[in-house]
Amino acid sequence: MxxxxxxxxxxxxxxxxxxxxxxxxxxxxxxxxxxxxxxxxxxxxxxxxxxxxxxxxxxxxxxxxxxxxxxxxxxxxxxxxxxxxxxxxxxxxxxxxxxxxxxxxxxxxxxxxxxxxxxxxxxxxxxxxxxxxxxxxxxxxxxxxxxxxxxxxxxxxxxxxxxIHSPSELYATVIHPQIEVRTSDSRKILKTHINLADGIKQWGNLGGLVAGLYTEDYDLIGRSLVDHIVEPIRSILIPGFDKIKSVSKEAGALGSGISGSGPSIFAFSKGEATAQKVGEAMKQVYQKIGIDYDVHVSKINSQGIKILQ
Structure with missing residues (x-):
């Protein structure tokens, strides 16, 4: 360099x-x-x-x-x-x-x-x-x-x-259907007020997820990966979303959701082998629908930006 x-x-x-x-x-x-x-x-x-x-x-x-x-x-x-x-x-x-x-x-x-x-x-x-x-x-x-x-x-x-601490065996699988959802557009459809009951459930899940990450409690991580507020609205913009979530769970994922504003969908798994299996299950959904896609399987990056030699 x-x-x-x-x-x-x-x-x-x-x-x-x-x-x-x-x-x-x-x-x-x-x-x-x-x-x-x-x-x-x-x-x-x-x-x-x-x-x-x-x-x-x-x-x-x-x-x-x-x-x-x-x-x-x-x-x-x-x-x-x-x-x-x-x-x-x-x-x-x-x-x-x-x-x-x-x-x-x-x-x-x-x-x-x-x-x-x-x-x-x-x-x-x-x-x-x-x-x-x-x-x-x-x-x-x-x-x-x-x-x-x-x-x-x-x-x-x-x-x-x-x-926040990252569990050593936590892997992410991300599938990106080849459609574009702009963040600015996906924000426009969000509600500006939320139901108190939904907020209480959401705060509980956020606390549970942070606790699960620190304690490396993979079951707790999975139980906490639930969005009661944004996902029900944004998911309508993503073809096959519910099917991707169900096949990911069947393949062994801890839980899944929308990555950012979409259209990518992520799933967390314990271990790389399960994360790869989840990726194969996700692929089959979009192959049947006829939508092109990219799939990434990745360990959580604990360093962030890195210098390349």
């Missing part, structure tokens, strides 16, 4: 994790983008290469550029940076495409500046990229991408992110 240049892996993420809408997320290990970020003499940020997706390269229209500019504005730095983005996470897939670009930019720029900002501060800058992408500066994708593992956004004002 050249001096003043970093090549990094920016992980895909599962946000919401059923019962944790806008506050819970997890980083994946086997799927993500790659980025190259280098210092240059000219002040500011320039996107010089974008491979794999038809996305804007203008700095103020690209999530990586917007997030990086937020960091530079806070730092008062006169440094300049070029960014190359190699997109392997499809936009609108529901596994944190915009978060990967936003976090990769701020993480690498911070490192090249000598790390003046904490990981929590980087979350704040990366959220500006999410604001551009979806209209809402949410942190449930960017936080796990930066911290690694599972993260809980305890508060947005002030921002407070809690890293």
């Amino acid at each position: 050249k001096e003043n240049e970093l090549r990094i892996f920016c992980p895909a993420t599962i946000a919401n994790v059923s019962c944790g809408f806008d506050v819970l997320g997890a980083a994946l290990d086997s799927v993500g983008d790659e980025m190259v970020v280098r210092k240059v003499p000219e002040k500011g940020i320039k996107i010089t290469k974008l491979v794999g997706q038809d996305l804007p390269m203008e700095t103020n229209q690209n999530v990586a550029g917007v997030a990086g500019l937020a960091l530079l504005a806070e730092s008062g730095s006169n440094e300049g940076f070029e960014i190359e983005i190699y997109k392997k996470i499809k936009a609108g897939s529901g596994i944190g495409s915009s978060a990967a670009s936003s976090t990769g930019a701020v993480w690498a720029i911070n490192d090249l500046l000598g790390r003046p900002f904490s990981t929590l501060e980087l979350v704040k800058f990366a959220m500006e990229g999410e604001r551009l992408a979806s209209g809402v500066a949410h942190a449930d994708n960017v936080a796990p991408a930066l911290f690694g593992g599972f993260t809980l956004v305890r508060s947005y004002e002030p921002l407070d992110v809690i890293p």
Whole structure:
């Protein structure tokens, strides 16, 4: 690796994790983008290469550029940076495409500046990229991408992110049907008020899931992966959703749900063998429906963004 240049892996993420809408997320290990970020003499940020997706390269229209500019504005730095983005996470897939670009930019720029900002501060800058992408500066994708593992956004004002223990044998299976559901569109159909009884059930599940992760109680994790508020509404946008959930459970998954705003569907399993079996069951559903898909089986990524040699 050249001096003043970093090549990094920016992980895909599962946000919401059923019962944790806008506050819970997890980083994946086997799927993500790659980025190259280098210092240059000219002040500011320039996107010089974008491979794999038809996305804007203008700095103020690209999530990586917007997030990086937020960091530079806070730092008062006169440094300049070029960014190359190699997109392997499809936009609108529901596994944190915009978060990967936003976090990769701020993480690498911070490192090249000598790390003046904490990981929590980087979350704040990366959220500006999410604001551009979806209209809402949410942190449930960017936080796990930066911290690694599972993260809980305890508060947005002030921002407070809690890293959560990841069980050693927990694997995720994610199927992405080749349709696009934009986060901004999927937010428009959500209700702005919830029933108190549903809220009580949801809070119980969120507490149970966090407890299950810390104690590595896989049965408790499975019982807690239930969304009473968002999934019943958003699932209507995803073909075959109920069937995917049922076959995943039959194949041995602990539980499943919508990844982010969809259309990807995730399932958690104990052990890689079960996660692979779940993936095969998911594939058969979309093969019968006639929808193209991608499937990813991944251990939970405890590190987050990684430097590539």
